[in-house]
Amino acid sequence: MRFHEYKHVDRVSVEAVTWSRESYGLFDYESQHVSRRNLKASSSAKIIRIKNDIRLVTDMYNERNVCENSKTLALLKHQDGVFSVTKHEKKSDRTRSNASENFWLVVKNIKKDNVNQEYQLRENDVIKLGRVKFRVRELHVGEEMDGYQNDTNNDEMSELGSEDTGSIEDDMPKQHLIKQLPENQEITCRVCLNSENTEANPLISPCGCSGSVKHIHLDCLKHWIKSKSHIKSFGLCISYTWKNLECELCHRRLPEIFIHKDERIDLIDLPKPQSSYVILETLAKEQQVSKTFYVVMATENDLIRLGRGHDCDVKINDISASRFHAFIKLSYGRFFLGDNGSKFGTLALIKNDFVIRPYSNISIQIGRTVITFTLINKSPQLLHNNEYVWIVRIEFNLTLGVLVSHVLMEVM
Numbered sequence: 001m002r003f004h005e006y007k008h009v010d011r012v013s014v015e016a017v018t019w020s021r022e023s024y025g026l027f028d029y030e031s032q033h034v035s036r037r038n039l040k041a042s043s044s045a046k047i048i049r050i051k052n053d054i055r056l057v058t059d060m061y062n063e064r065n066v067c068e069n070s071k072t073l074a075l076l077k078h079q080d081g082v083f084s085v086t087k088h089e090k091k092s093d094r095t096r097s098n099a100s101e102n103f104w105l106v107v108k109n110i111k112k113d114n115v116n117q118e119y120q121l122r123e124n125d126v127i128k129l130g131r132v133k134f135r136v137r138e139l140h141v142g143e144e145m146d147g148y149q150n151d152t153n154n155d156e157m158s159e160l161g162s163e164d165t166g167s168i169e170d171d172m173p174k175q176h177l178i179k180q181l182p183e184n185q186e187i188t189c190r191v192c193l194n195s196e197n198t199e200a201n202p203l204i205s206p207c208g209c210s211g212s213v214k215h216i217h218l219d220c221l222k223h224w225i226k227s228k229s230h231i232k233s234f235g236l237c238i239s240y241t242w243k244n245l246e247c248e249l250c251h252r253r254l255p256e257i258f259i260h261k262d263e264r265i266d267l268i269d270l271p272k273p274q275s276s277y278v279i280l281e282t283l284a285k286e287q288q289v290s291k292t293f294y295v296v297m298a299t300e301n302d303l304i305r306l307g308r309g310h311d312c313d314v315k316i317n318d319i320s321a322s323r324f325h326a327f328i329k330l331s332y333g334r335f336f337l338g339d340n341g342s343k344f345g346t347l348a349l350i351k352n353d354f355v356i357r358p359y360s361n362i363s364i365q366i367g368r369t370v371i372t373f374t375l376i377n378k379s380p381q382l383l384h385n386n387e388y389v390w391i392v393r394i395e396f397n398l399t400l401g402v403l404v405s406h407v408l409m410e411v412m
């Protein structure tokens with residue numbers, strides 16, 4: 001069989017559903033009060049929202065096309081036959097029309113070849129259940145799962161969150177670089193009053209305090225933090241909550257990560273189970289908000305339940321969370337996140353621009369709008385720059401039958 005490169009006249013279907021209410025950037029997946037708009041794009045376009053309506057603006061540089069109260073949701077790019085979705089235009093562009101809201105992958109809409117899929121979790125993923133955000137702090141596959149751990153991962157959905165391009169900097173924990181203190185300086189730890197300063201346990205100044213209370217041993221700080229946690233144990237989960245992570249004297253928020261001689265040291269050491277486990281941490285933008293870590297034991301194919309209900313392993317005390325909102329499961333050494341028909345959805349933060357691929361539609365939530373992108377292939381194509389070749393699928397569809405047979409004859 002010989003492949004021709006076809007002059008493809010592909011388009012993208014852009015199906016947008018907008019919830020009429022503006023509420024904490026939520027989208028109600030059960031609401032009937034939604035506006036639907038099905039659009040098709042054959043070139044680059046800006047996707048904008050005007051009240052409850054979604055439009056494509058193809059003349060991206062003509063600002064007259066965009067009225068004042070419109071909001072840019074995303075930019076659809078068409079380049080070398082590939083459609084991709086991005087938040088930002090190139091820096092060199094004169095127009096400034098970057099999308100301001102995060103892209104969230106709608107977990108329940110992930111489909112591949114029309115089969116529903118769960119989202120494969122990775123460390124540092126940010127997930128959102130209703131309006132509650134978590135960071136996946138650690139995913140650990142225990143020895144009982146040996147043999148699976150090094151399983152290669154080629155889930156194309158996972159790569160959406162893999163490279164952090166800095167869209168959620170606000171949510172990142174503060175880092176603190178430990179500097180070498182000048183010698184001959186008479187300094188003491190404010191906790192133990194000792195002036196010993198070793199590489200393993202350096203004296204640091206992690207907050208805004210000055211004078212005799214400026215310095216503290218890293219170990220003394222960690223010990224003090226540990227004593228401030230509220231521990232709860234329920235089912236598969238042990239949670240550790242801090243009312244705040246700030247200095248008691250100057251009330252400055254403490255860094256959660258220390259960098260010491262190129263090594264990362266976490267302020268918070270959590271006891272970890274011997275078996276497989278997941279550690280989630282709550283994320284909040286406001287500094288004063290409490291912080292909780294959930295250390296949850298995982299066993300193959302047992303669901304870890306997340307939600308507002310009392311029987312959930314990870315309990316979410318927020319009205320925007322459904323009683324049994326979502327689940328995490330361990331399967332063949334990988335962790336997956338699935339939605340359980342929640343009202344406000346289970347979402348995973350998309351940190352990168354992403355390509356719209358054939359046979360897997362992608363659905364993203366941007367504030368109160370959910371957009372599903374699907375490629376409309378009119379012809380098979382061979383993309384030289386890509387590692388994959390798309391092969392015609394014979395659809396059992398009478399209207400396509402003629403087209404498909406025509407195409408196949410040409411391909412033979």
Ligand SMILES: [Zn+2]
Pocket residue numbers: 189190191192193194216217220
């Ligand atoms: Zn000390």
Ligand SMILES: [Zn+2]
Pocket residue numbers: 207208209247248249250251252
């Ligand atoms: Zn302080």
